Amino acid sequence: MWNWLRLVKDLVSEKTIGLMRMQFWKKTVDDIYCDNPPHQPVAIELWKEKNLDDKAYRNIQELESYAENTQSSLLYLTLEILGIKDLHADHAASHIGKAQGIVTCLRAMPYHGSRRRVFLPMDICMLHGVSQEDFLRKNRDKNVRDVIYDIASQAHLHLKHARSFHKSVPVKAFPAFLQTVALEDYLKKIQQVDFDIFHPSLQQKNTLLPLSLYIRSWRKRY
Numbered sequence: 001m002w003n004w005l006r007l008v009k010d011l012v013s014e015k016t017i018g019l020m021r022m023q024f025w026k027k028t029v030d031d032i033y034c035d036n037p038p039h040q041p042v043a044i045e046l047w048k049e050k051n052l053d054d055k056a057y058r059n060i061q062e063l064e065s066y067a068e069n070t071q072s073s074l075l076y077l078t079l080e081i082l083g084i085k086d087l088h089a090d091h092a093a094s095h096i097g098k099a100q101g102i103v104t105c106l107r108a109m110p111y112h113g114s115r116r117r118v119f120l121p122m123d124i125c126m127l128h129g130v131s132q133e134d135f136l137r138k139n140r141d142k143n144v145r146d147v148i149y150d151i152a153s154q155a156h157l158h159l160k161h162a163r164s165f166h167k168s169v170p171v172k173a174f175p176a177f178l179q180t181v182a183l184e185d186y187l188k189k190i191q192q193v194d195f196d197i198f199h200p201s202l203q204q205k206n207t208l209l210p211l212s213l214y215i216r217s218w219r220k221r222y
Contacts, residue, residue, distance in 0.1 A: 056132070057105075059123040060154055067101020068094060078176040088168035092222075095162035096177055102155035103183050106148065106190070109135065109197050124150050138198045148195040156187050163222070177222035181213050 028038055057063040075093035079086075105119055112119060118132040125131070127150075128143040135144070159180060169177075185206055193199035206212075216222065 056119050057121045060102075060121045060151065063102060063105060063121055064098045064154075067098045067104075070097070071100040071104075072097025075176060079173060082172060082176060084170055084173045084176075086170055086173065088165045089170060089173045092162040092165045092169050092173075092177060095158040096180055096183075096222075099155040099158035099162070099183050100179060102151060102158070103186050106151060106155075106197060107186065107202070110203070113138065113198075120147065120151065135197075140196055140198065145195040145197075148190065148197045152187055152190055152195060155183065159183060159187070166221070169222075171220055174220055174222045175217070178213055178217060180222050181216050182209060185209060185212070 028040070031038060057066070072094050075097050076090065079089055079093060109118070109120065113135050116136055118135045120135070124147050128146045130139075130144050130147050134141070162177070162180065186202070189202055189206075190197070190199075193201060
């Protein structure tokens with residue numbers, strides 16, 4: 001389903017333009033997952049394809065596999081556009097993409113719940129004795145928060161793994177990985193509200209995020 005994205009590299013001659021297009025598709029993937037695809041023919045078709053299999057993930061591995069095939073694939077293509085062929089960069093991209101997919105799943109939970117749909121991994125829900133109905137009713141009991149803690153912890157672990165390659169990843173690859181700043185911001189916020197997925201503050205934008213991105217870029221970190 002994502003093979004067509006590889007055509008982007010052949011359609012652009014300037015890396016800046018290519019990166020701008022990749023940023024568009026990164027946002028498009030998130031919007032598709034939130035059932036809010038942009039009015040663009042390809043995005044609409046991808047959204048329709050996604051909804052053919054509209055059900056919860058059986059386990060965290062299935063969610064990670066989906067993230068690898070979507071978010072990580074976009075990062076691999078971004079690296080290719082930047083002319084980077086590096087094993088460490090690919091490993092970092094894989095983990096960052098998986099973290100992105102998990103965080104996107106968490107962030108979309110209130111939206112999906114309002115439409116009576118739950119996509120959180122069923123194995124973790126069952127482990128804590130939580131049903132889909134608990135999320136649909138916006139239950140904030142400890143076992144519900146424990147489910148969110150386990151899922152968020154997996155995203156945090158992927159970020160940690162991605163950053164463990166920091167000294168080995170080519171510096172020119174760092175711009176492709178700056179989304180880690182937004183991911184870390186969300187994971188910190190959800191920790192601050194004790195993993196209450198329905199807390200209103202999680203839907204608020206961080207006005208200091210652009211500054212954090214600038215600082216991280218200036219320090220050549222991701």
